[in-house]
Amino acid sequence: MTLRSIFCLSLAIALAAFLVGCDLHPGSLNSIQVSPSAASAAQPGTVVQFTATALYTHGSDAPTSKDVTAQVTWASSTNSVAMIDSSGAATAVGAGTTSITATMNSSHGPVSGDASMNVTSGGAGGSRTLSSISLIPAAQSVSTLGETAQFVAIGTYSAPPTTENLAGQVTWGSSDTTVATINSSGLATAVGCGASSCAVTITASGTDQSGATVIGTSTLTVSPGASQSQRTLSAITIVPGAGSQTLNTIGETAQFIAIGTYTAIPTTEVITGTVTWASSAVDIATIDSSGLATAVACAPPFPCTTIITASTLAQNGSVVIGTSTLSINPGGGGSTLPSLGVYIVGAGTGTVVSNPTGISCNGSGVGCTGYFPQGSTVTLTATANSGSKVGGWSANCTPSNGSGATATCQVVMGTNQTVGVIFNTQ
Numbered sequence: 001m002t003l004r005s006i007f008c009l010s011l012a013i014a015l016a017a018f019l020v021g022c023d024l025h026p027g028s029l030n031s032i033q034v035s036p037s038a039a040s041a042a043q044p045g046t047v048v049q050f051t052a053t054a055l056y057t058h059g060s061d062a063p064t065s066k067d068v069t070a071q072v073t074w075a076s077s078t079n080s081v082a083m084i085d086s087s088g089a090a091t092a093v094g095a096g097t098t099s100i101t102a103t104m105n106s107s108h109g110p111v112s113g114d115a116s117m118n119v120t121s122g123g124a125g126g127s128r129t130l131s132s133i134s135l136i137p138a139a140q141s142v143s144t145l146g147e148t149a150q151f152v153a154i155g156t157y158s159a160p161p162t163t164e165n166l167a168g169q170v171t172w173g174s175s176d177t178t179v180a181t182i183n184s185s186g187l188a189t190a191v192g193c194g195a196s197s198c199a200v201t202i203t204a205s206g207t208d209q210s211g212a213t214v215i216g217t218s219t220l221t222v223s224p225g226a227s228q229s230q231r232t233l234s235a236i237t238i239v240p241g242a243g244s245q246t247l248n249t250i251g252e253t254a255q256f257i258a259i260g261t262y263t264a265i266p267t268t269e270v271i272t273g274t275v276t277w278a279s280s281a282v283d284i285a286t287i288d289s290s291g292l293a294t295a296v297a298c299a300p301p302f303p304c305t306t307i308i309t310a311s312t313l314a315q316n317g318s319v320v321i322g323t324s325t326l327s328i329n330p331g332g333g334g335s336t337l338p339s340l341g342v343y344i345v346g347a348g349t350g351t352v353v354s355n356p357t358g359i360s361c362n363g364s365g366v367g368c369t370g371y372f373p374q375g376s377t378v379t380l381t382a383t384a385n386s387g388s389k390v391g392g393w394s395a396n397c398t399p400s401n402g403s404g405a406t407a408t409c410q411v412v413m414g415t416n417q418t419v420g421v422i423f424n425t426q
Contacts, residue, residue, distance in 0.1 A: 028056045028057055028106075028107075029054055029055075029056055029104065029106035029107075029108075029111050030055045030056055030057040030111075031054075031055045031111060031113060032052055032053070032054055032055070032068070032072065032102050032103075032104060032111055032112060032113030033052070033053045033055060033065075033113050034050055034051070034052055034100060034101075034102050034113045034114055034115040035050065035051050035052075035053065035115070036048075036050070036115060037115045037116070038115060038116045038117075038118070039090075039100075039115065039116070039117045039118070040117070040118045040119075040120070041082070041092035041117065041118070041119045041120070042120060043092065043119075043120070044092050044093055044094055044095075044119065045091070045092060046091070046092040046119075047089055047090065047091050047092075048082075048089075048090045048092070048117060049088060049089050049090075050069075050074070050084070050088040050089075050090060050100055050102070050115060051067065051069045051088060052067070052068050052069045052071075052072045052088065052102040052104075052113065053065050053066065053067060053068065054066045054067075054068040054104065068102075068104060069087070069088045069102075070086075070087060070088075071104060072088075072102040072103055072104045073086075073102070073103045073104070074086060074087075074088055074100070074101070074102055075100075075101045075103070076090065076098050076099070076100055076101075076117075077098050077099040077100075077101070078096060078097075078098040078099075079093065079098075079168075079169065080093055080094050080096070080130075080169050080206075080207075081093055081094055081095070081096040081097065081098040081117070081119050081209075082098050082100070082117050082119055084100060088102070090117055092117075092119040093119070094119065094130075094157070094164075094209075095119055095120055095129070095159070095209060096118075096119060096209045097116060097117070097118045097119075098116070098117050098119075099114050099115070099116055099117075100114060100115045100116070100117050101113070101114045102114070129157060129158045129159075129208050129209050129210070130155050130156070130157055130206060130207075130208040130209070130214050131156050131157060131158055131208070131214070131412050132155070132156045132214060132216070132398040132410075132412070133153055133154070133155055133156070133166065133170065133204055133205075133206055133214050133215065133216030133398075134153075134154045134156065134216050134393075134395040134396060134397070134398050134399075135151050135152065135153055135154075135202065135204055135216045135217065135218035135395070136151065136152040136153075136154060136218075136270055136271075136272055136273040136274070136394075136395045137151075137218065137269055137270050137271070137392065138218055138219075138270070138392035138393060138399060139218060139219040139220075139221070139392060140218075140219075140220060140221075140269070141220070141221040141222075141223055141266075142190045142220070142221075142222055142223070143223050143224065144190065144224065145190050145191065145192060145193070145222070145224055146189065146190060147189070147190050148187055148188060148189050148190075149187075149188045149189075149190075149220055150186060150187050150188075150274055151172075151182070151186040151187075151188060151202055151204070151218055151220075152165065152167070152186060152272075152273030152274065152290075152395070153165070153166040153167070153169075153170045153186060153204035153206070153216055154166065154216075154272075154273065154290055154395035154396060155169075155206065155214075156396055156398065156411075156412055157414065158375065158412065158414070159414060162253070162255075162396075162412065162413075162414025162415060162417070163255060163290055163292055163395070163396050164290065164292075165273065165288070165289050165290040166204070166206060167185070167186070167289075168184075169206055170186075170204040170205055170206045170216075171184075171204070171205045171206075172184060172186055172202070172203070172204055173202070173203040173204075173205065174188065174200050174201075174202060174203075174220075175200045175201040175202075175203070176198075176200045177191065178191060178192055179191060179192060179193055179198045179199075179200045179222055180200045180202075180220050180222055182202055186204070188202060188220050190220075190222040190224075191222075192222075193222045193223070193224050193225075195225070196223060196224075196225030197221060197222070197223040197225065198221070198222045198223075199219055199220070199221045199222075200219070200220050200222070201217055201218075201219060202217065202218045202219070202220050203215055203216070203217050204216045204217075216398075231262050231263060231264035231315065232262065232263045232264075232314050232315040232316050233260050233261070233262055233271075233312070233314040233315065233320050234261050234262060234263055234314070234320070235260070235261040235320060235322070236258055236259070236260055236261075236271070236275065236310050236311070236312070236320050236321060236322030237258075237259045237261065237322055237345065238256055238257070238258055238259075238308060238310055238322045238323065238324040239256070239257050239259060239324075239341075239343040239345065239367065239418060239420050240256070240324065240341055240343065240367065240418055241324055241367075245324070245326055245327070245341070245416070245418070246303065246326075246327040246328070246329055247285070247293075247295040247326070247327070247328050247329070247416070248329055248330065249295065249330065250295050250296065250297060250298070250328075250330060251294065251295060252294070252295050252415055252416065253292055253293060253294050253295075253414075253415045253416065254292075254293045254295075254326060254415075254416050254418070255291060255292055255293075255396060255416070255417055255418040256272075256277070256287070256291040256292075256293060256308055256310070256324060256326075256418065257270065257272050257291060257343070257394045257395075257418055257419075257420045258270070258271050258272045258275045258291065258310040258322060259271070259322075259345045259420060259422075260320075266391060266424060267346070267347055267424070268345055268346040268347065268391060268422050268424060269422075270392065270393075270394050270395065270420060270422070271310075271312070272290065272291045272310075272394065272395055273289070273290060273291075273395065274312060275310040275311060275312045275322075276310070276311050276312060277289060277290075277291055277308070277309070277310055278308070278309045278311070279293065279306045279307070279308055279326075280306050280307035280308075280309070281304075281305075281306035281307075282296070282306075283296060283297060284296060284297060284298060284304045284305070284306045284328055285306045285308075285326055285328060287308060290395075291310070293308060293326055295328045298328040298329070298330050302328075302329045302330060303327040303328055303329035304327070304328045304329075305325055305326065305327050305328070306325070306326050306328075307323055307324075307325055308323065308324045308325065308326050309321055309322065309323050310322045310323075337371040337372060337373060337374070338371070338372065338374055338413050338414065338415050338416050338417065339369050339370070339371055339416045339417070340354075340358070340359065340369065340370050340371070340372055340378060340411065340413065340416075340417045340418075340419065341367055341368075341369045341416075341417070341418045341419070342354075342359050342361050342367060342368055342369075342370075342380065342419050342420075342421065343361075343367040343418070343419070343420045343421070344361055344367070344420075344421055344423060345420055345421070345422055345423075346391055346422040346423045346424050347423075347424060347425045348384060348385070348387070348388030348389065348391070348422075348423030348424045348425045348426075349384075349385045349388050349423055350382055350383055350384040350385050350388055350390065350421075350423040351382070351383050351385075352368075352380055352381065352382050352383075352421055353380070353381055354370060354378050354379065354380050354381075355378070355379045355381070356372070356376075356378070357370075358370030358371065358372060358378075359378075359380065372413045373413065374413055374414060374415075375412070375413060375414075376412075376413050377410055377411070377412050377413070378410065378411050378413060379400070379408055379409075379410050380393075380397060380408065380409050380410070380411065380419065380421070381406065381407075381408045382406065382407050382408070382409075382421045382423070383405070383406045384404065384405050384406070384423055385423075387425060387426055388423045388424065388425055388426060389404035389405065389423070389424055389425075389426050390404060390405070390406065390407040390421070390422070390423060390424075391422030391423060391424040392421075392422050393407070393409045393419065393420070393421055393422075394418075394419055394420040394421075396411060396417060396418075396419060397409035397410065397411045397419045397421075398410050398411070404426075
């Protein structure tokens with residue numbers, strides 16, 4: 001073999017070794033394929049794993065592939081339907097269809113691939129639609145410029161779970177940003193007021209599954225000229241109270257409401273969305289941040305019970321706790337219709353009636369229960385007695401109209417519902 005032949009052979013071997021060690025993928029990304037291309041989830045909470053495969057093209061060669069699930073940027077077009085994390089795991093949130101997208105940068109710019117995910121509620125063909133948004137509290141006041149006030153948006157849906165905390169899913173707004181502003185977390189800040197008292201309307205806007213806009217409202221009053229008496233949370237009352245709420249089916253839900261008692265006016269306030277909820281036995285029932293409890297399991301002997309607590313820090317730094325008891329009785333039968341429990345709280349008194357009939361409450365601290373068809377809308381009318389006024393409704397009853405003497409709200413019946421009405425003294 002000549003010296004020239006030996007040199008050429010050595011060069012060919014070195015070039016082949018170099019090409020074997022090269023990763024030809026970067027700069028040659030052609031497309032991204034997301035699998036599965038269409039996925040379905042039977043109910044909220046279901047997790048679907050998506051994978052991303054990059055297809056590369058090298059000159060005239062056929063495309064080659066590579067698993068890039070952990071390298072792409074994942075996104076869901078509608079987070080209220082499903083949310084997806086950085087590993088491609090999508091969690092069903094609510095009924096509807098969303099587009100799942102995987103994006104990766106190439107030498108020619110971003111390259112994306114997509115798939116679809118459909119979520120139904122309560123089984124195939126189910127439908128869960130946002131019907132209204134309520135703000136907690138329905139009204140509140142601040143007396144110092146720079147002081148903040150937290151609002152919480154609660155969505156009411158046409159199918160279980162019928163109530164849901166919409167944190168991160170709504171757009172917040174203030175009717176007058178020179179008086180008060182509000183951020184994306186629902187935290188309002190008093191900015192200015194040229195009088196002894198100024199009021200602004202706080203709004204939370206969301207979109208239902210059909211694309212229609214749903215808006216909830218509340219009122220924030222800024223009163224820099226008002227007296228600044230110390231107002232401290234002294235007690236928390238949970239409604240329904242101990243032993244007054246029973247679930248007869250695993251998976252059934254029950255709404256709890258937290259009522260705060262304060263040392264200064266207003267002495268009563270709904271604080272359901274600002275307390276920390278807990279269940280003493282999460283293997284029996286769980287409870288979410290909006291006070292919605294869900295029956296998980298119950299083995300004989302029946303019934304099974306768990307202690308529901310709502311706790312928070314008072315203005316003086318002390319911990320204030322309210323308790324209630326939830327019973328699970330799978331063998332107890334119960335009404336075939338979901339229940340609506342109405343509770344009257346506050347220092348004042350009044351009456352509450354329903355349309356259609358079924359609710360008729362009188363006095364203070366008195367509750368009453370009626371049963372209504374699932375999916376029906378019940379209108380509640382509160383009438384204050386002499387010397388009292390209506391102070392507001394709990395989050396899951398959407399106010400429709402009213403004044404200090406009378407007020408109405410509407411609740412859509414899904415599973416068992418609990419509504420609280422405040423009567424304050426004048």
